[in-house]
Amino acid sequence: FDMFVLAFVERLFRPTFRKDDFVVGKKLGEGSFGVVYKVSLSKKRSNEESEYVLKKATEYGAVEIWMNERVRRACGNSCADFVYGFLDKSSKKGPEYWLLWKYEGESTLAGLLQSKEFPYNVETIILGKVQDLPKGLERENKIIQTIMRQLLFALDGLHSTGIIHRDVKPQNIIFSEGSRSFKIIDLGAAADLRVGINYIPKEFLLDPRYAAPEQYIMSTQTPSAPSAPVAAALSPVLWQMNLPDRFDIYSIGLIFLQMAFPSLRSDSNLIQFNRQLKRCDYDLTAWRKLVEPRASADLRRGFELVDLDGGIGWELLTSMVRYKARQRISAKAALAHPYFDRQGLLALSVMQ
Ligand code: ADP
Ligand code: MG
DSSP states (O other): OHHHHHHHHHHHHSOOOOGGGEEEEEEEEEETTEEEEEEEESSOOTTOOOEEEEEEEOTTHHHHHHHHHHHHHHHTTTBOOEEEEEEEOOOTTSOEEEEEEEOOOSOBHHHHHHSTTTTHHHHHHHHTSOOOSOOOHHHHHHHHHHHHHHHHHHHHHHHHHTEEOSOOSGGGEEEETTTTEEEEOOOTTOEETTTTEEOOOTTOOOOTTTOOTTHHHHHHHOOSOOOHHHHHHHHHHHHHHHOTHHHHHHHHHHHHHHHHOGGGOSHHHHHHHHHHHHHTTTOHHHHHHHHGGGOOHHHHHHHHHHTHHHHHHHHHHHHHSOSSGGGSOOHHHHHTSGGGSSOOSSTTGGGO
16 A cells, blocks of 8 residues: 555656657667657756657557556666656557656667677776776676676566566666666566566567577466456465576576677577577587587687686576576576676675
């Protein structure tokens, strides 16, 4: 009850917007269920941000608004700052949901990963300055470790709230220039088992590049949401049994892999890797045995990076990318993994 009152009062004091408050700018993305634009306020009102991101979504936008509201209240730092959502009935194309976020910056992890400068480009944006130090594996590992810590921190926030993202990939990770850290975006496929909202429209395909092998089980066994009270009673049990949060962990594991192995950053090579891993029954150690003897210099460099400090990175990687969800490490446990014992990029690493 208190939660609802709080949510209501909070809503009352937040700014509200209407359609004609905005000037629509550049298109940032286009999915099957909506288009995303950068927008600015037509008349800047006093002490308000001026840059926003707007998603015009189809009927599924309602669930996405709900997810964003919940995330903002429960684990605001995990995701891009959600500002406001409303239904626009005036569009000729039928009802459209408008979702509004603070513009966090121009860099997604996907864009950063595609640069030849990765991971040094990330070091520069996190520290806000170029470090004049010799390049090398140790330094790269430290940057990657810092990114991984931020990603797991954000994911742990979502999971502790009871939300599974289900579409974790570099395109859905944005660098927030305000907090100098990575945040997760795009709750369009997210599920909240605790209150029974677990809905993926039939037309939605989980991204096969980053999806764990149980993707089909997830999307066919739970085609519709159970009624809220029933789900609320059952879901802690379901959570324990199915460990749906480990679906996201697999995706984060693949991102870790791509950061460590430059040769796996392109789409085509990632797809090829997925095929190889499937042939190895999703056993990363077997995959390593298969490819290492005839590995390219690039691939060997990746193994060298994860083998630093007695192979602690490889140990973490193999505890995330596993066939059985139940054998994958949780986000919280991963944060306590010895891979993170070493200091990350900032002296104030507790703040990350
Ligand atoms: P979809 O994938 O459904 O098109 P997303 O929510 O992933 O929609 O947004 C699409 C793109 O828009 C992202 O990949 C990112 O480049 C950009 N974007 C989304 N939200 C923000 C934000 N808060 N700040 C800056 N850019 C954003
Ligand atoms: Mg997206």
